[in-house]
Amino acid sequence: VVVVVASWVARRTVLGRRIVAVGGNETAAALAGIPVRRTITTVYVVAAALAGLAALLSVGVNGTVDTANLGLGYEFTVISAVVVGGTALTGGRPRIWGSVAGVALLQLLGFTLASHDVAKEVASLVQAA
Incomplete structure (x- = not known):
């Protein structure tokens, strides 16, 4: 589901186009009027939420949490x-x-x-x- 949504967002939404533009060249994106800081913040928030989801799935599979080695x-x-x-x-x-x-x-x-x-x-x- 995450892959399908990410693929749709990257190809069909303004946010996806902004992410691609900022990832390609921040300076050019800023000169084109794209809110670079807001786009980067949005990407980090979504990445953090997905990392939290991955952690929950890992706890569900393993039944425990080892913070020193999880994802190592x-x-x-x-x-x-x-x-x-x-x-x-x-x-x-x-x-x-x-x-x-x-x-x-x-x-x-x-x-x-x-x-x-x-x-x-x-x-x-x-x-x-």
Whole structure:
């Protein structure tokens, strides 16, 4: 549901166009009359709400919270999935469904390596390659 809504917002709403513009070039967006600070604040608020939702889902799956290790190491997977999915890190057109495909591919690779008893460190190197 989150992916469908995010894809719709990015392609069909003024907010989505503002986010793409600000992500591509803040200065140009400001010169075009886009409220850059408000757009960035909105993105951070939505990201925080989604992080809270992810935390609730994680607690529901695991039944406990370990604040020292929750989400540890996901940064690499997230950035890699976005790049593998075709989204440029320099901004421009978002590829939300490509990012979903990148996550699926990297998770499939990780689970396959884990099922063959490959060490986690080696699996990270393979995923990075």
